[in-house]
Amino acid sequence: MLRIEYAYWLIAAFLLYTSWRKARERQVYCAAFWGLLGLLFATGDAVLAAQQAGHELPAQLAGCAVIALALIAPRMRRKAHPETASASARLASALRLGHKLFVPALMIPLVTLVVALIGEHLSIGGYALFAKPQMTLTGLMLACVIALVAAARVAHAPLLQGLSEGHRLLDAIGWAALLPLLLAALGQVFTQSGVGAAIAALAGMILPEGNAFLCLLVFSLGMVLFTVIMGNAFAAFPVMMAGIGLPLLVQRYGANPAILGSMGMLCGYCGTLLTPMAADYNLVPAALLELRNPYGVIRAQAWSAAGIFIATFVAMSLLVFR
Amino acid sequence: MNYWPLLGVAVIVIGFALRFNPVPVVVCAALLSGVLAGMPIPALLALLGKSFVSSRMLLMFVLTLPAIGLLEHAGLREHAQQWMGRLRGMTLARLLIGYLLVRELLAMLGLTGVAGHPQTVRPLLAPMGEAAAEKIHPGLTDGDREEVRAVAAATDNIGRFFGEDVFIALGAVLLIQGFYAQHGIELTPLAIALWALPTAIAAFVIQSVRIWLFQRRLKRRASPFPTGQET
Numbered sequence: 001m002l003r004i005e006y007a008y009w010l011i012a013a014f015l016l017y018t019s020w021r022k023a024r025e026r027q028v029y030c031a032a033f034w035g036l037l038g039l040l041f042a043t044g045d046a047v048l049a050a051q052q053a054g055h056e057l058p059a060q061l062a063g064c065a066v067i068a069l070a071l072i073a074p075r076m077r078r079k080a081h082p083e084t085a086s087a088s089a090r091l092a093s094a095l096r097l098g099h100k101l102f103v104p105a106l107m108i109p110l111v112t113l114v115v116a117l118i119g120e121h122l123s124i125g126g127y128a129l130f131a132k133p134q135m136t137l138t139g140l141m142l143a144c145v146i147a148l149v150a151a152a153r154v155a156h157a158p159l160l161q162g163l164s165e166g167h168r169l170l171d172a173i174g175w176a177a178l179l180p181l182l183l184a185a186l187g188q189v190f191t192q193s194g195v196g197a198a199i200a201a202l203a204g205m206i207l208p209e210g211n212a213f214l215c216l217l218v219f220s221l222g223m224v225l226f227t228v229i230m231g232n233a234f235a236a237f238p239v240m241m242a243g244i245g246l247p248l249l250v251q252r253y254g255a256n257p258a259i260l261g262s263m264g265m266l267c268g269y270c271g272t273l274l275t276p277m278a279a280d281y282n283l284v285p286a287a288l289l290e291l292r293n294p295y296g297v298i299r300a301q302a303w304s305a306a307g308i309f310i311a312t313f314v315a316m317s318l319l320v321f322r
Numbered sequence: 323m324n325y326w327p328l329l330g331v332a333v334i335v336i337g338f339a340l341r342f343n344p345v346p347v348v349v350c351a352a353l354l355s356g357v358l359a360g361m362p363i364p365a366l367l368a369l370l371g372k373s374f375v376s377s378r379m380l381l382m383f384v385l386t387l388p389a390i391g392l393l394e395h396a397g398l399r400e401h402a403q404q405w406m407g408r409l410r411g412m413t414l415a416r417l418l419i420g421y422l423l424v425r426e427l428l429a430m431l432g433l434t435g436v437a438g439h440p441q442t443v444r445p446l447l448a449p450m451g452e453a454a455a456e457k458i459h460p461g462l463t464d465g466d467r468e469e470v471r472a473v474a475a476a477t478d479n480i481g482r483f484f485g486e487d488v489f490i491a492l493g494a495v496l497l498i499q500g501f502y503a504q505h506g507i508e509l510t511p512l513a514i515a516l517w518a519l520p521t522a523i524a525a526f527v528i529q530s531v532r533i534w535l536f537q538r539r540l541k542r543r544a545s546p547f548p549t550g551q552e553t
Contacts, residue, residue, distance in 0.1 A: 004379070011384050044375040051372055060364055062371025066349065073345035085395050094397030094404065101398045104389055105445050109436045116433055136435040137382055147389035155396035165391025170384060175345050177381065182348045184377035185370055186334075189352040192369060193327040193359030201323050229331055234497055241501055250507075257507050261498035262487065262517035269483045273476075276338055280380055283344075285439040285475040289448055291468050300469065301476035304529050308484065311524035319517075 001127070004134040005045055007141035012041035018167045029075040030171070036072070037178065040065055066185070073175040097154060104150035108143045115139025169288075176287040176294075179279035187235045196235070199226060200243025207244070212253040212321060219244045220313050223264050224271035231277025233268025240264070255320045263316040270312070273305035274298060330355030383440040390445050399449040406453035414454040415537040418474065419530045421447055422481045426526060429485025438482075439475060448474045458537065459544035466540065473536055477529060484525035487518035 015038030022031035040062060050058040085093070094101065115122075116139055119130040130138050148162045170177065190196065203222050208214045219240060226236035245264060249255040272278045276295065286297045293299070330351040337347030349370075356366040390398075406412065428436055437443075448471045455470045456462055462470075487494050495515050502509050 007382060007385065008378055011378075011381055014384060014388070040375060041378060041381070044378050047371065047375050051368070056364065056368045059368040059371040059375075062375055063367030063369070064371075066370050066374050067353075067367075070346040070349035074343040087400075090395070090397040091400050092397075094400035097396060098401065099405070101393055101396060101401045102446075105393055105398060108386060108389065108441045112441075113433060113436045116436065134379065136433070137379055140382060140435055141385055144385040144389060147386075148392065151389045151392040151396075155392055157392060157396070161395070162388035162392040165395050166384075166388030167391075169387040169391045175343070177384065178345055179348070180380040181374050181377050182345060182352075184380060185373040186348050186352045188373035189356050189366070189369060190327070190330065193330070193355045193361065194324060195327045195331060195355060198323060198325050198328050199331075202325075229334065234493065237497060238501055246505055257502055258509050258513045259517045261502065261509075262495075262514045263521065265494050265498060266484065266487060266518060266521045269487075272483065273479060276344065277334070279344075280383075281439075281479050284383075285443065285478075286472070288439055288444050289468075289471040289475060291472060293468075296468060296472040297475045297479070300472035301479060304476065304480055304525075304532050307528040307532075308480075308521065308525045311528065312521045315520045315524070 001131050002129060002138050002142060003131040004138050004141075007137065008041050008044055010141065010145075012038045014038075014163065014166065014170075015041060017163055018170055021164070021167050022171075027077075029072050033069060033072045033076055033175070034170075036065055036069055066182070069178060070182075073178065076175055093155070100154050104147045104154055107147045107150055108140070111143035111146055112136060112139045115142060172290065173284065173287045176279065176283050179283055183231045183277055183279055187230055187232055190230065191235065196226075196239035197243075199229075200239050203240070203243055207248070212249070212255075213317060215244065215248050215253065216255075216317055216320065217313070219249060219260075219264065220267045220309075220316070223268040224274075224309060227268040227271030228275040228277065231272070231275055231279070233265055233272055236268050236271070237261075237265055249320075253321065256322065259316065259320045263312050263320070266312050267309060267316075270305045270309040273301045324359065326358035327355040329358060383438065386440045390440065393445065398445055402446055402449040403453035403456075406450040407457065412454060413537065414451060414458060414470070414540070415530075415534045417447075417450060417454050418477050418533045421474075422477050422526060422529055422533070425478060425481030426485035426522065429482050430488045430522070432486070432489040434482055434486050437478065439478060443474055443478050447478070455540055458540050461544070466543070469536075473533065477533065480525055480529045484518075484522045488515055488522050 015034050019031045019035035019038055022034060047058040047062050115130060116136045119135045119139055120132070122129040148159065152159045152162055203218060207218055222240045222244065223233070223236050226240060227233045230236055245260055249260055250257050272281065276283055276298065282297050283294055286294050291297070333351040333354055334347060338344065352370060353366065356369070425437055451470045451474045452467055455466065459466065495511050498514050499509055499511055
């Protein structure tokens, strides 16, 4: 049965390979960074299992490794990337291979789609092929492996070259790859240390008495602002709801909870478009697309976010107090 | 109420404003907030390690890189651009709006993992967008190219975010339902998901208009004011 853990082991192997390549190029900090990250991925299951069983030490060591990564990251120099093939060689190869090049690239979304849709029902001799949790991601892992094999066949290249090209791309992304995970951890720490409750208390202080519309405005803007800070509307939602949404809007002013919940969450999504804290949507793509400005994606979507927020807020204020 | 942990938020804001490397800034903010909240250091370390390890799925995109890298080496982007150049009637706006529609509909079906920045935007959408922009404005500058790529990435984000809440079995809707259930208000997921539809439509319309305006801006840049008009 294919499980999501296999994907983590594959990622660990790829990270360790990158580390080994960096060590051969005598880039010590890069080698240490990817190596440490690879170790965290390889031992992740053991750390979580030990934590479940009540042993804190592995998790504490993982925490120390995270701090070490943070100390190494600023020392990684991103160098200009010499493409491994010249522009003319790539153009000639593009002319020769034509549409065949699309096939492996499209296999990644297509295989993922198939597994997401019918993965539950696939079995060999009554033995389920895919484990139920995280089926789409497991499908993505399978799709990536199949696409790599297909790409090697189409390009008449050895499989190992895929690893080496992948290492080139990963190197171009650099420490930005780490941010989504770190921000998820930061969100957990913020929640545990009561940052949310403090913000809700502050929002309550500036709230005007007896004006439902202004209260709704503070709630929606609070969803945006808190999402910008936390990088995730899911973290903002319970805080703003417990602080303002439920006690004031629903219980005092009679707002419709379904509309308030749904549209309030979407206001938070507008905040996600605006913040570097949502690294996997805003900073990692900027690195992947090799933009010189790390905030280029945020800049491209800021006005859309403002427009969508206004539209959502207007709809909400018209519908929610019916 | 202990307001001191809020200093962690201040660290984040100042760190991003001064353009420090975000990785140590984020870790410092986490450590500071935890300490100010009175967490013992060993518990704080364990919390940091555990939450980092349990969000490993966020690095799944790394697995797409070997296949994409190999295909790029073999000329995938060049081919996407050439093909785009030959397609008659395919404009930048039509390409991006079409992608937006497909992405939003897929997200509504809960298939958010199917497309994305490493799988579809970098290898396909961005190079095709650049080629389509070149049809409008053959003298694209590097800045223009980066803008096309950024708009492609933004289109992917918007399609994904505002589609996914219309699907009932996805995280956000269940989170909303769970929150209300804890507080004694029973709602069906469908009753919540339905109200995401107006925003989904508004997001599609707004981003489409902005794509179209971007295309018009590129056209303007391509034909600056005619030069021979001095009287």
